[in-house]
Amino acid sequence: MRRGILYTKSALRNFLFWSSLAIIVNIIIYYLYGAGDALEFLGGYVIELSLSVDNLFLFLVIFSSFGIPITYQHRVLTYGIFGAMILRFVFIFLGIAVVNRFHWLLYIFGVILVISSIKLFTKHNETEEFKGNFFMRFVQRIIPVTNKIYGQKFFVRINGHLWATPLMLILILIESSDIIFAIDSIPAIFSITTNPLIVYSSNILAVLGLRSLYFLLVKLDSMFKCIRYGVGFVLMFTGIKLIILYFNITIPTLISLLIIFIILLFSILFSLIID
Numbered sequence: 104m105r106r107g108i109l110y111t112k113s114a115l116r117n118f119l120f121w122s123s124l125a126i127i128v129n130i131i132i133y134y135l136y137g138a139g140d141a142l143e144f145l146g147g148y149v150i151e152l153s154l155s156v157d158n159l160f161l162f163l164v165i166f167s168s169f170g171i172p173i174t175y176q177h178r179v180l181t182y183g184i185f186g187a188m189i190l191r192f193v194f195i196f197l198g199i200a201v202v203n204r205f206h207w208l209l210y211i212f213g214v215i216l217v218i219s220s221i222k223l224f225t226k227h228n229e230t231e232e233f234k235g236n237f238f239m240r241f242v243q244r245i246i247p248v249t250n251k252i253y254g255q256k257f258f259v260r261i262n263g264h265l266w267a268t269p270l271m272l273i274l275i276l277i278e279s280s281d282i283i284f285a286i287d288s289i290p291a292i293f294s295i296t297t298n299p300l301i302v303y304s305s306n307i308l309a310v311l312g313l314r315s316l317y318f319l320l321v322k323l324d325s326m327f328k329c330i331r332y333g334v335g336f337v338l339m340f341t342g343i344k345l346i347i348l349y350f351n352i353t354i355p356t357l358i359s360l361l362i363i364f365i366i367l368l369f370s371i372l373f374s375l376i377i378d
Contacts, residue, residue: 114315114316114317115316117312117315117316118312118313118315118316120315121308121311121312121315122312124308125148125305125308125309125312128144128304128308129141129144129145129148132144132301139356140296140298140301142356142357142360143295143296143298143301143356144301144304144305145305145360146292146295146296146305146356146359146360146363147292147295147296147301147302147305147306147309148305148308148309149309149360149363149364150288150291150292150294150295150337150341150363151288151291151292151305151306151309151310152309152312152313153333153334153337153363153367154284154288154291154334154337154338155284155288155309155310155313155314158280158281158284159313159314159316159317162180162277162280162317163317165273165276165277165280166179166273169269169272169273171252171269171270171273172252174255175252175255175270176317178255178270179270179273179274179277180277180314180317182257182274183274183277183278183281183314184310184311184314186274186278186281187278187281187285187307187310188307188310190278190281190282190285191285191289191303191306191307191310192303194282194285194286194289195289195299195302195303195306196299196303198289198290198293199293199297199299199302202293202297203297209290209293209294209345209348210345210346210348210349212290212293212342212345213290213294213341213342213343213344213345213346213348214342214346215286215290215342216290216291216338216339216341216342216345217338217339217342217343217346218342219286219338219342220335220336220337220338220339220342221335221339223331223332223334223335223338224332224335246265246266246267247264247266247267248266248267248268248269248271248272249261249266249267249268249269250269251268251269252268252269252270253268255270256268256270257270257271257274258271288306289302289306290341290345291337291338291341291342292305292306293345294341294342294344294345294359295356295359296356329370329371329373329374329377330370330371330374332370333366333367333369333370333371334370336366336370337363337366337367340359340362340363340366341359344359
């Protein structure tokens with residue numbers, strides 16, 4: 104109980120730190136590059152923040168389904184953040200280079216986001232998907248996996264042979280699920296801006312801030328049952344915003360932000376009312 108309280112307090116402190124840093128970065132962008140870029144940073148930050156909420160609940164289901172103690176969850180999430188920073192760097196800068204060369208890919212991204220939103224509305228049981236994850240099956244074929252956890256170790260040597268522990272499998276599962284979520288969230292931010300520095304900085308600061316709140320969300324996961332649907336509507340909106348670019352219709356960043364805020368606000372309110 105005491106350890107859970109400490110994790111919650113630490114989560115709040117870390118979230119306040121990363122949120123404050125995001126505000127400072129936003130102010131610096133405003134003074135250096137103007138209100139337009141600052142608004143784009145804020146838009147990218149809010150989109151990633153809203154889409155990453157569902158990712159955290161996904162992590163909660165993963166840890167719960169495999170019975171990983173909360174003591175070891177912190178270590179897995181810490182390494183997961185480093186992996187997310189590297190993978191998103193590759194995704195963002197490669198994605199922007201491709202989009203700048205082949206602008207029509209934005210329309211395809213839009214269709215992907217709309218399809219993802221529909222899947223989010225219809226998907227109910229995720230646990231079976233985790234246990235049949237391609238990356239996990241691949242790892243289990245190339246390296247033996249122990250049946251028990253060895254402290255916070257990812258690998259152990261048994262009789263001179265290297266074995267992966269369940270923590271390593273969970274880390275791979277979280278990283279692979281993060282790749283899947285990045286396929287949704289990064290194109291969504293492209294609906295706001297394709298400036299690589301703004302996309303990456305807003306993306307990473309949102310990821311760092313929200314993941315630090317994981318241990319608080321563990322306690323609140325049953326309170327916001329409609330968040331999933333709110334995230335689905337955000338995905339659908341950003342997808343439609345990209346698709347209508349084909350018809351030379353653009354939605355201003357400020358209007359996009361207001362719509363996203365309203366969607367998230369209503370999803371939280373409905374969660375509280377239904378509960």
